[in-house]
Amino acid sequence: MVQVRSNVEKIFLDHKLLIKNIILSSKYKSFLIAYSGGLDSTVLLHKLIELKTHIPEITIRAIHINHNLHHLSKMWSKHCEENCEKYQIPLVVKNINIDTNKNYSEKELRIQRYRLIYKCLLIEEILLTGHHMNDQCETFFLSLKRGSGPTGLSAMSFQTQLGDKKFFRPMLNQTKKTLESWARNNKITWIEDFSNFNTNYDRNYIRHKIIPILEKKWPFFLKNCFRTTKICQEETALLNYFLMKKIKKFIKDDNSLNITDFKNIKKEICTAFIRMWIALQKIKMPSYKNIQCIYHQMIFSKIDANPKFFLNKHEIRRYKNSLYLLKKKSSLNNTLLFWHDKNQTLILPNDLGYLTKNKKGIDLPEPDDNDLINIRFQYEGNILILGKKHSKKIKKIWQETNIPPWLRHQIPLLFYNDTLISALGVFVVKINNSKKKTWSISWNSNIILNHQNNFVFE
Structure with a gap:
């Protein structure tokens, strides 16, 4: 014993x-x-x-x-x-x-x-x-x-x-x-x-x-x-070490995955890159079957297609030969927010931040006293942008300003009554009365629209 x-x-x-x-x-x-x-x-x-x-x-x-x-x-x-x-x-x-x-x-x-x-x-x-x-x-x-x-x-x-x-x-x-x-x-x-x-x-x-x-x-x-x-x-750690060194040249500054050359790379390597990219986002790893589906849907769908793949609370989208991992957001197509007091901050839905009147924002024509200031997230039709000679459909404007499809209905559109004034951070609509006074609005959000009209996420 x-x-x-x-x-x-x-x-x-x-x-x-x-x-x-x-x-x-x-x-x-x-x-x-x-x-x-x-x-x-x-x-x-x-x-x-x-x-x-x-x-x-x-x-x-x-x-x-x-x-x-x-x-x-x-x-x-x-x-x-x-x-x-x-x-x-x-x-x-x-x-x-x-x-x-x-x-x-x-x-x-x-x-x-x-x-x-x-x-x-x-x-x-x-x-x-x-x-x-x-x-x-x-x-x-x-x-x-x-x-x-x-x-x-x-x-x-x-x-x-x-x-x-x-x-x-x-x-x-x-x-x-x-x-x-x-x-x-x-x-x-x-x-x-x-x-x-x-x-x-x-x-x-x-x-x-x-x-x-x-x-x-x-x-x-x-x-x-x-x-x-x-x-x-040990094998997984070793694989991840070499994948990490290789994947760096495919991950862009906005954290998207550049898939431009993926059609010319072996499938096994591409799926390994996709898996590693998702792992870096610190969300639950999809199954083997789902990784295969992401590969086929995102790499081989038509150029003008808008493929999406849902992963619990996230989704993967493709835009201009890059993959983006996004948090799901509810639709704002029918949302209408009234900004009754422009001296007060207006909180936006979907964690899109808030609007505030200050001197640091975009200069806009000031509304009349009896105008109803309101925010919407959907608009169809032609628009003449300030500084442009010809009007264009808003879809064309979104494309020219590199706004991806999933963001187009998340950007606050400023209206006076039923007249569109601005897509905040993107463009200002040309109006007839150019002698109007102006005021400035800041949109504080984790979506940034930079000076090259490209979008990034903080």
């Missing part, structure tokens, strides 16, 4: 050093442990408490998320509170308020859990979780089920960014059996969430139905699976 305990301690030494390395290499020494009360997080909590006796400058807090999915949930929260109180560890308890009539997926619960944790992270505090090698193998299988590529098969990394915070998984190179042996030998108690045995959940099915069979046939399967995820991580 003494020899068994010695071996467990020896195996666990690597894990202990892993946590110690995080502490010593981190600029900040404050840690928040995601503490469920289960085996993994309990072992992590006790190892950190043990290390604090040797490195007293570290500070430890714990956070417990109560999902309220089980009739024992409150008892589990109580267990965590008592355990943290015993070791004088500050504990934050947060509840997820769920609809008991709805079946939540593992992903939905995880997103809610991490949102709460992120909100509770203090400045300069690092998050630690108790993920271990078995979790890594399960994540690998889930990615395999979805048909993921090397990035997905990389599973979880030892270090991740959670928003602008650091997130470490210091026990990722340890098996669950090792953690359980260490906990039993040190007489540490933990709670068991019985929902973890519900094989209707994909992860639990892999955990209880698949991995045990594989381990019985191949005892080193877990470690080899872990090695595969590590190789995938």
Whole structure:
């Protein structure tokens, strides 16, 4: 028994050093442990408490998320509170308020859990979780089920960014059996969430139905699976390194992707560029199938086409041989805003900023006292622009001023009664009475129309 305990301690030494390395290499020494009360997080909590006796400058807090999915949930929260109180560890308890009539997926619960944790992270505090090698193998299988590529098969990394915070998984190179042996030998108690045995959940099915069979046939399967995820991580990092160097010449100053030469480049390289470009926008990566659709729709549709591809809250649009990733905005075609008091700021919809009267804006003919000043976002017909000899259709003007289709109904159009006066930031309409007084309007927005009549986004 003494020899068994010695071996467990020896195996666990690597894990202990892993946590110690995080502490010593981190600029900040404050840690928040995601503490469920289960085996993994309990072992992590006790190892950190043990290390604090040797490195007293570290500070430890714990956070417990109560999902309220089980009739024992409150008892589990109580267990965590008592355990943290015993070791004088500050504990934050947060509840997820769920609809008991709805079946939540593992992903939905995880997103809610991490949102709460992120909100509770203090400045300069690092998050630690108790993920271990078995979790890594399960994540690998889930990615395999979805048909993921090397990035997905990389599973979880030892270090991740959670928003602008650091997130470490210091026990990722340890098996669950090792953690359980260490906990039993040190007489540490933990709670068991019985929902973890519900094989209707994909992860639990892999955990209880698949991995045990594989381990019985191949005892080193877990470690080899872990090695595969590590190789995938290294290959992905290497690919991203070279892609980053190459893609720079295709990304323009306005963050769009120049696809002028994509028809002459191998499809695999083009799709890799598209994937990398989307990754740089820091939104959820589309599936392999969606990346293929983006490639075919954007690269090979007709020159005069206006292709678009929707990605949850974003959309990809093509304009003049460049791809743009945009946040979806609601239509303003039928919107009418009255500016009754021009000395007051007028707030625009769709996060388009605001209009204000000041001396820094565009000079416009001043309205008469009885004119109704109003803002619209749609106009059809011919317009004679100030400084031009001939009138043109507004569509032609948008094209000549390089305003892309998705922005044409987001630019505020200034009207006096039903007379169009200006597309703010783009053009001023020529009116008959040139002796009128003028006033200036500024449009403050994250859309900038520069002096070359090209658009950019801040």
